[in-house]
Amino acid sequence: MKRALITGITGQDGSFLAEFLLARGYAVYGLARRESWFRANNASHLAGRVEILFGDMTEGIDIASAVQDARPDEIYNLASQSRPGESWARAPETLMINGMAAIRLFETVRHACPAARVYHASSSEMFGRTTGAAQDEDTPFNPQNPYAAAKVYAHQMARIYRESYGMFIATGILFNHESERRPLHFVTQKIAYGAACAALGIGDSPDLNERGRPIVEHGHLALGNLEVARDWGHARDFVRAMWLILQQAEADDFVVGTGIVHTLRDLCDAAYAHVGLDWRAHVVSDPALVRPLETGRTVANPARARARLGWEPEIGFAQMVHGMVDAQLARLREAAA
Numbered sequence: 261m262k263r264a265l266i267t268g269i270t271g272q273d274g275s276f277l278a279e280f281l282l283a284r285g286y287a288v289y290g291l292a293r294r295e296s297w298f299r300a301n302n303a304s305h306l307a308g309r310v311e312i313l314f315g316d317m318t319e320g321i322d323i324a325s326a327v328q329d330a331r332p333d334e335i336y337n338l339a340s341q342s343r344p345g346e347s348w349a350r351a352p353e354t355l356m357i358n359g360m361a362a363i364r365l366f367e368t369v370r371h372a373c374p375a376a377r378v379y380h381a382s383s384s385e386m387f388g389r390t391t392g393a394a395q396d397e398d399t400p401f402n403p404q405n406p407y408a409a410a411k412v413y414a415h416q417m418a419r420i421y422r423e424s425y426g427m428f429i430a431t432g433i434l435f436n437h438e439s440e441r442r443p444l445h446f447v448t449q450k451i452a453y454g455a456a457c458a459a460l461g462i463g464d465s466p467d468l469n470e471r472g473r474p475i476v477e478h479g480h481l482a483l484g485n486l487e488v489a490r491d492w493g494h495a496r497d498f499v500r501a502m503w504l505i506l507q508q509a510e511a512d513d514f515v516v517g518t519g520i521v522h523t524l525r526d527l528c529d530a531a532y533a534h535v536g537l538d539w540r541a542h543v544v545s546d547p548a549l550v551r552p553l554e555t556g557r558t559v560a561n562p563a564r565a566r567a568r569l570g571w572e573p574e575i576g577f578a579q580m581v582h583g584m585v586d587a588q589l590a591r592l593r594e595a596a597a
């Protein structure tokens with residue numbers, strides 16, 4: 261039986277990946293912060309089926325203990341301060357988790373289990389301001405926020421460890437992927453939530469935004485720049501790509517995305533139309549919510565992933581958005597019951 265260690269198992273991707281690996285007969289170990297595991301989280305339903313190793317990625321000793329206890333064949337390093345917008349206010353912490361922790365993990369693996377295969381979660385945010393063409397593995401990085409800068413550092417160190425020590429450290433440069441498990445402070449989930457509130461006639465939502473105000477206030481959802489354009493896919497498809505990346509004969513970097521770009525307007529349209537509403541009556545653009553430096557129009561060229569992994573997304577944009585709205589409707593109805 262293969263053994264896999266997932267850092268960030270309580271997150272969106274970590275929980276989907278754990279399900280995926282369990283279904284393939286893996287023994288799954290997850291590094292999780294104690295306080296996160298003891299409250300409801302994305303992987304709570306897997307309790308008893310996965311082995312949780314408590315630790316914090318900012319503590320080198322916790323990383324070393326987790327690797328030694330799990331004795332993994334495969335390691336998926338997904339733990340991250342994963343909110344680019346918030347990384348401005350938490351830049352040092354973001355560097356510690358997204359940058360330094362990865363190096364500590366690579367160093368631990370080098371000494372404790374050099375034959376283990378490591379997947380590291382890189383991000384399309386690393387491309388930052390783009391020139392318009394689709395991004396592939398050779399596109400230069402031009403990060404526009406502390407999150408992306410820390411990801412570039414870890415990505416480069418993954419390559420350096422791979423080339424210097426011959427270790428199997430592969431990266432996935434993943435474009436945005438969403439699901440009903442996306443935290444509520446991400447704009448995609450806010451839109452799904454806003455559409456669900458509008459459908460249920462909720463004028464002031466019970467959940468609050470970063471400013472401590474209802475996410476939906478006086479019947480309106482406030483967003484930043486609605487022209488932001490991204491390549492959005494579904495997290496279930498993307499964790500399959502992570503696994504495929506570790507099944508290759510050689511470690512490499514892989515861009516993973518759908519190759520199709522949508523704007524936040526499109527997302528609003530799909531979400532509100534799903535509940536029979538026109539988003540323009542419910543969404544307002546608030547300049548105070550625009551990021552100091554906005555990442556450009558990023559869209560994947562996933563040719564390498566298609567050719568070498570045989571990877572194709574199976575869940576389309578509309579299906580993804582509808583699933584998120586349905587999940588928010590169910591959650592709000594349950595809370596009101």
Ligand code: NAP
Pocket residue numbers: 267268269270271272273274291292293296301315316317318337338339340341342357381382383384433434435436437438443
């Ligand atoms: P997520 O839902 O925010 O999950 C992040 C995970 O990291 C959580 O389990 C979180 O644990 C854990 N974590 C954060 N700080 C930690 C620390 N100090 N010690 C231990 N664990 C810590 O993120 P995701 O969407 O699943 O993304 C997975 C990875 O892919 C991340 O590295 C992200 O940056 C990268 N990525 C994501 C996307 C995307 O669109 N989703 C795109 C490109 C790259 P807690 O529950 O304790 O907070």
